[in-house]
Amino acid sequence: MGHVRDDFKAFRVRRKAMMKEKNARRRGYDEEIFLQLPDKTTLDPQVALYFQTCETSYRVLHEPSFWREYQAFWERRSNEESLTPFAAILLYILAITKCLQPNDGNIFVGDSSVDRDTALDYIETCDMWLQRQSRKQTTLTFFQLQCLSLLAKRYNSLKLKQDWTASGDIIRLAIAAGLHRNPSLLSRGRITEFEKEMRRRVWLTIVEMELQGSIDCGLPSSACGLYFDVQPPSNLPDETFAADTTQIPAGRPIEHFTSTSYLIVSLRSMPLRLHLLQLLNNPTTELQYSDVIHYDGQLNAMLTTLPIWTDPRAEIPTVLLKLQLLQFLLILHRPYAEFATANKRFSFSFTACIEATSAIMSLHEQLLGKNILALNHLRNDALRAGIALAQTTYHNCFHASPAECREPPNHKDFIHPVDVGAASKQQRLEGAPELKIPQLPTDSLLSATLCSTAVNLLEKVRQLFENKVMRLGTGYMEYFLLCSAQGIMPGLNQDRGTSIASITNATADDLRSRGRKSLERVTSLCFRVLALQKEPADSLVNSLRQNVTVPSPITPASSHGPSTGPATGAQLYGSSLGGGGLVGDLPTIIPGTGAMASALNEGKDLGVGDGAFDDLDMQVDLSGWTFPDFWNFDMGSAV
Template identity: 30%
Template sequence: MSDPDGRRRRPAVSCNLCRKRKIRCNRQKPCSNCLRARNGACIYGTPQSQPDSSPATHIALDSASRTSRPTLPSHTGSLVNSSSVSTPISQSSAQETELGRMKLKIQQLEEQLAKQAPPIQSPLLTHDSNSNIETTSSRLGGTFHVHTERDSLGQPQAIARSIAYKTRLLGQSHWAVNGILLIRDIFETTEAHSSDAWAGIERCKSLARVIKARRAPPWPLPPTPDVPLKEVADILVENYLRTSESIYRILHVPTFRRDYGALWVSATPNTTFLILLKLVLAIGATTYDQQFSLRSAAIRWVYEAQTWVSEPKFKSRLDIQSLQISLLLLVAQERLGVGELIWISAGALLRKAIHMGLHRDPIHIPQGRATFVAEMRRRLWNTILELSLLSSLASGGPPLISVTDSDTAPPGNFSDEQLTSDNPFPTSDHTPVSVAIALRATFPTRLAIVKHLNDLSSSTSTYKDTLRLDADLRTAYKTLTQTLPATQPTPFSIHAIDFLMHRYLLSLHAPYFGPSLHENAYAFSRKVVIDSSFKIWRTACPSPPPASPNNDSDIPLLATTTSGFYPTTTTQSAFLIALELRAQLQEDSLGPVLLRPDLLAVVEEAPGWCLRVIAAGETNVKGYLLTRIMGAQIEGLRSGRGREEIANMLIKAVEHVEGVCMPMLNGMVKEMGEGVDRLVLETPVEGTGIGEWELGGMTPDDLFDPSTAEPMNWIFNEDVILGW
């Protein structure tokens, strides 16, 4: 058949997208090109035309074979009668065309109906081929959506890009995205065998909420002049200078010591400096002892600083000292696990610094060219960049910064004393800023890694990109290890930087750890994840542990007493090692599986370490729960237990957590009823004592209602999101 213009019109055999782009279509439903383009509707259209009865040559399409055959024209004379050939074939072609239209119309109506109707999900896992989102839903775990990566054929791989849970979106660098999904079988097993196994975990969580509420002072909390006894304050100040300040330069130490000394003799202490000092004390308190006995006082100091920062004095607070207080507050909130999400606070601080012009090098700002002012601005901008990137890595949020956003040079290698002298010159010797300078050289590579993991463009990243970034990071790390010894860093600086760099390596390769358990193509990532996890664990939990507190015990203390970066990374490392051992035991083998003794030791040590964390005041039992259930499953697999026996072991492990942790949490409540820390506080000048503050009106019974609980909350709760 033909149109009035004489052109032939054949029924469409390619979809609309392929015909429009003039590319080859494999004629599937949907076709491969639509899958790659993530086209929501792969439609095969048929041109709307009327049958033509002209005596020209007709092409009849065989609906079964899609091959064409010519029919003879009517003027061939006596050999063939035109009425017996042309007319029946024309009628048949018209019928086939009409049938094709009807089929297409039915198909389009079905597609429209499918789009309007909600998808029917299985109770545990569904997959939408058009949206590349897997939805996991169960009574035990609640509902969360996993954004997965597709391969060149449009099939989903076991590589999660992010997790959407309630109002949160966690990027690929967040530890839960690449770990929790690998133990869905445990949740499914415990749910299928016991509906009450997780009630005890919810009771622990409810009591934890009571403790956190009672720890929180009333709000707002105006600053008071109360500080610890001088001998205690001296220790806390040195703790801060030895640890946090050695990596992230915030203070000009000689100026700080001068004002600190004047505090004890002045009749009218400066309120702004008093706020700054209390934040230093709060950070230093985290390494005061293994029990974090100053936790309540440290939380109060942070609340006082938060009240001061929240005052509506925006323009008058755009100065260097206020910026120092904001940075110290950010670090203190992360270490103590109080305040809003650190990634959000870090973003606000970054914009404040840009508003103050810290992203421009001081040589471009007339009022900032003096050596002291210029170097302090460079140091503070460098620290803001570091903390912003670290908060992005831990929260799974995009860094929202670029190397082209700033032209501020790295800090110069000046000692603090040099900055107050005339015409100072950088030195090649070790200074307290040498470590920060060496770490800054690796910043572009670490920024590229976080962007690779958390930016929207990460969906187009490939494994080759991961290997390239791995090579870049190793090169930068090698240069760093060659540079640092010359600067004579402190033991804490060496351990902290090693811990940090292995965290970046771990995050880079963790997305491929799950696939590596089944695909040899990712074997390198599997090795990197386990090696980095083991080094992180041994830095946080040395064997044997130090007999007494010393300079080598700062990282173990931070991993035990604080919230956020150090304990979360340590827990993640033990968890991944346990997953590796479980995978080895589940692999096919003709004989017994020989596990690495050093890795097995980590699984055995992890529950005890988690209990030490709770004994130091942590209220979240998720770490202990993870290590217990993973240990139980590994024990069951090693002993050759059957599926039902292992399921019972898992249920007992979950129930055991309540039996161990509830008495410890109840002990915290009892101690809080006795007042604040058993530490005598003094006021350098006249003022009110710290006293006992209200513990709130909530009781455990008010929150022990597991009927509305979502047990998966312990994975995605604020303590996890808050951590760096």
């Protein structure tokens, strides 16, 4: 595990250095945009996919106007300066849609998928060009490009550490340009009706993206306390107005779905969401439980009043409207749900967390069942739900008396950190508190049932997040956290008749088996990524096969004595992984990369089940060389 972690980190550093070198050669010239742009046959399905997914919720472009300009662009294809903004829009669209569909032939360059790496190259090229454009006269096209740039990064999970500042910069530019004010009050007679309508759409799109970015980062939103009097956009299909329209038609009832309906409905809950964001991000807020119940009622009331659309295009916006309200239920109730066993009053919060998480998972599974990956890539619902479930379940399994509800539990009383620098296992354990793992509550059937449900939901969360990792090639640390969270969950086969006093600690074997299972999940995913590497000219797979030997089935080494069988996990890695810890108890069989590569060539499935690859296990002799040796190939061809 230590090698996997260090080598993935080293490869990422190397990859970033190569990207930095590539960016140093960029100048942001128009020619660079046109050189990256593929042919029309490649772009046609990607542009259609963009309008079927992104433009049904966040509104950036006017579809009929876009298609007219799109046709004209290919008819007079040239490197004219006037065509560059539209060419940049096309390149951003291509970056947005690069990973929005399942790819059975998905391959990786290091830790990142090739599709995501290609999207990053498109984004860097357009961003460099966009930075060279003047900000003195910010046109509608300028803001459309800014929105597409932010969406492209979010859909591919790129530059997330810069997301809050980037979205804040866009909303400030919009405020400076007056997008937050009623367009009828600005520049009378100089703004067409078409531009007024598009400004309303783009403004609300910018605010929604900035608001969600603030929630994900846990930071204040620039829209909190901001006065804006721009009217909501009209609930109209794009076909009902054009650039030469002198009067916008009357909007249709909200029950009639159009591509702008999401923004109109979402605006209704925006004041509450902004208020909750400001409230929850303030460390000095003294939120009473009665306030939590009050806001719970408001959020659920808005959930029940959401319109029901039958239009097939409404699937993504309908799910998005629900997710942005359900996430606040999790944030509100989690601190109180942790004490449900100790204080029966908070059982409602535990139930609310389970229901909210179950609803979130069902919504995402509904989309994934139809091969719609957009919202799983765009949002962090899986990670938020998984951490909330783990924290809530863990604390409720240790609250045995009502007195413990007065203060949050001291984690050091239950989990003793492993001192990896100790000379021996005996020295580490002498004088240390007994190691404990959670057990289902025995004095409350409701709490035990909720904990069991949470454990089952956590497995769904892990699988959902694994889909994101394997498509994009990012989120490995978050996946490790989710696997670790599963490792400290209570077992579901506990005897209900056993008293909690008799289950005071877990044996070393229990702890080792839990750690082994969590590590298997992580390493199995990492080996899948390794097996799906893009083959260079010298054939990475052939190199792997030369270092792989096929063993006969073996049994993992016993924890009660030295192994007489094949090498241990530490020996396979050629080190002691820091000289301490439960090294000798790692699985003796590491998922074989050569076996997975062979299975791929034979068309076999590499789906990860509940542990390592049962049919593909191979013992790999890694002594004398490390994982970077796998990756000494030319990454320049990956983009």
